[in-house]
Amino acid sequence: MVSAPDRHSDAGQHMGGGIDAGHGFPYGLPFEGSLNDGPGFAGSDAPAEEDLYRCVHCGLCLSACPTYVETRLETESPRGRIALMKAVHEGRAGISERLVSHWELCLQCRACEAVCPSGVPYGRLMEHTRAQVQDNDLQSRELGHLSRLFLRAALPHNGRLRLAGHLMRLYQRTGVQRLVRKSRVLSLMPGDLAAMEAQMPVMGREFFSPRGQVFPAAGEKRMTVGLLSGCVMPLMQGDAMRAAVRVLQRNGCDVAVPPAQGCCGALNLHAGDLELGRHMARRNIDAFKRAQVDVVVTASAGCGSSMKEYGDLLRDDPEYAEAAHEFARNTRDITEFLAGLPLHPPGAELPWRVTMQDPCHLAHAQRITEAPRQVLRSIPGLELVEMAESSLCCGSAGFYSLIQRDMSRRLQERKVGNATATGAEVIASANPGCIGQLEQGLRDASAGIRVMHVVEILDAAYQAER
């Protein structure tokens, strides 16, 4: 806390400039609502003062923020959200439902962070703020439910995730889903079950599981890479995982998929569950250490972003701090890794018109935009066309699409509109969440366009060689 919090109770907050208050409201009735009726920040995971006051409220972040661009409201801007954190830090306001609603509308896409001239670590500030919100049990009802049911009960457990995946696949493939949807039985159920059901991700035909497999390099071996299998990606997008393995093999890598690895913890961290996130980080650090790989590669931008920040996350853990830094240093997004090898260009033509959708956690959090394009441009015959606002969030943002459905939908429509306007037949992405969100958006828009991971496109080009 600061030395002398500026606690004001009413309208009379002082001005620096000696403005004549006589022109104010003549009757001086109190404001609507009040400040200071909630807990302040406390504990070791509170947003740090030095992070907060790096923000000099210049406003250069505004136009990069998807929720500000959509609403043009200062409360829904990065600068505004930090101002609310500062107000809590200074003791001028308490954590309240209203403040939480502004923080929860944030997608944590970190577009603001990438354009901030002062280097404000916004992602960290928001994660720590959410940790405070969670500690005080002030999360929205929706986020609270999801945290308990999914983030804590399922994500850290591969077995439970796979079981859920099997059940969902059964539901989707046996015709039950068709029956349920036809019967409209869900609309009779309480809550938004029908909407949730409609957003249910489509399970892949075949899952991808980490069992300690080692896929040998094709041709001369260049190095051994460890592949993160992740949580939902191997269930929903097993095809992309297998494509990732094949393109790595094709480029001279032994690909190890260590057992005992699990979810990277990104979603838990974003929701403010830092302790569970740390636990999941330690598990992965151990799993990959045992596998003795040269680098850790992930095909999910969101995971890569979190894994590259393990060092920061565990900096106060005497046992893991060093290993976490090491792990973070050796983590690569798969497009970054391939572009840096450099990759073997495919020998066959792939005459596709492709547009690249920049995942937020690749473009903003990892500042990687060129690598996926380099990979795509290495494919003969492929035409790469740029869409407008390619790095403006698509609205997926982890499970944001389940909680902030309206904003998610608006951003999804915006993204689909920008993508289809290019006339591309394939939208390339590099993050499972974005791929699912785009697929669903395209289904709704009935646009005949495919969404593929960059490595699936590269894999298709290698396949065409035969």
Next chain:
Amino acid sequence: MTDHDLLASIRAVVGDEYVIAHREDLLVYEYDGSVDRSMPRAVVLPADTQQVSRVMALAYDAGVTVVGRGSGTGLSGGAITPPEGLQIAFPRMDRILEVDTVNRTALVEPGVINLDLDNHVRGFGMRYAPDPSSQRACSLGGNIAENAGGPHCLAYGATTNHVIGMEVVLEDGEIVHLGSMAREAAGYDLRGAFVGSEGTFGIATKILVRLLPLPETVRTFLGIFPDIDSACTAVSAVIGHGIVPAALEMIDALSIKAVQNVTDAGYPNDAGAVLLIELEGLNEEVDEVSGEVEAALWDTGAADVRVAEDDAERERLWVGRKTAFGAFGTIAPNYYLVDGVVPRTRLTQMLRKVSEVSERYGITIANVFHAGDGNLHPCMLFDAREPGVMEGAMAAAAELMEECALLGGTLSGEHGIGLEKKEFMPLVYTDADMEAMQRVREAFAPENRLNPGKIFPDGSYWRPSAHPAAYTAGMYV
């Protein structure tokens, strides 16, 4: 009319959801890009001119102060609203209404973002020239209030040179038109008086701006100098050759270090100063002038002269310049900058004063500025948590402003006077001057209900009220 009645009446005009009156929400309308803050009574988000007019008439009848707010990027406290005053913001009035390619004009609402307008008209082969460093966030309405500048205003002039006409709502809600829809207007230039009036004359609700054709060629030079004196001489030499570059910017050694800490802008780490010079025009013209510029740079002691090879390299050079102030965060947690102007020929003298003040107060001062038009931005870097440092920085700032005035310059090149510099106005104006200005204001706003307490000294020396760790001002320039 009671407070409650007034808000109810305003809600009836704009709709409930477009009045922000909860204190927790108002926390984010307390500030702009400057150091000061104050919570407005409510924020109103009107949809069109009629709504603005009706809201202002209601406020006028109730005796309530009104302050307009664009994007809140201003650096002199222009959008800070008095306690219990009403703020009117324009996120819903952000339409580009018309682009006239024949007459090269655009009709826009005040909430349009500067860069959005520029990007939009580039599709028609034109551009909107004023380019404040906040251009990706700041609004046209705010640009007009502050008569905003930017690097490219050296050749093309500040905002006032690009506004042809306006629809304006006065304090009592009356709607008037200033300037004309044609290129020239007869009679007094009320439009000219309005631009830069810092929101005290009225609120512009429609703006007709001038557009320029895109230049055929743009060429960007980086002149690298061993010290700041030789770089200043080079500025005089370039201008002395009768060349008016599109932009002519100076970045000193400390600023180079800060920028290169954050991003590789391509500035050499060991340079004493660099000049960023941009030429625009027809191919032949730019070719010819390029030779003269290069010669002038070499003649005045440049260690090296580089030309941006492509758009990416030019972009990189400009990113360094436009984010320099943010990059100062890597040197000290706080900064405060002075937006003073001196005649170009006094640049060297002024910079010597800056370095003398820096030594005497023991405060690091960096210099990044619009050298071409003598608009300095000496930027004091310090840690406000150290006792007494803040006072020292303010006293140093005061001395620098005094020196600008002594050298025949002025207090502000482009950020406005607002709250921040109002007590310094007597340095450049007599009481009679300021009275004359007030009389002009009275012609527009006789009751002084619009953005009162700004521009003119009233004995309340600027005193920051923000959190001690947040004493920073003036991000970009």
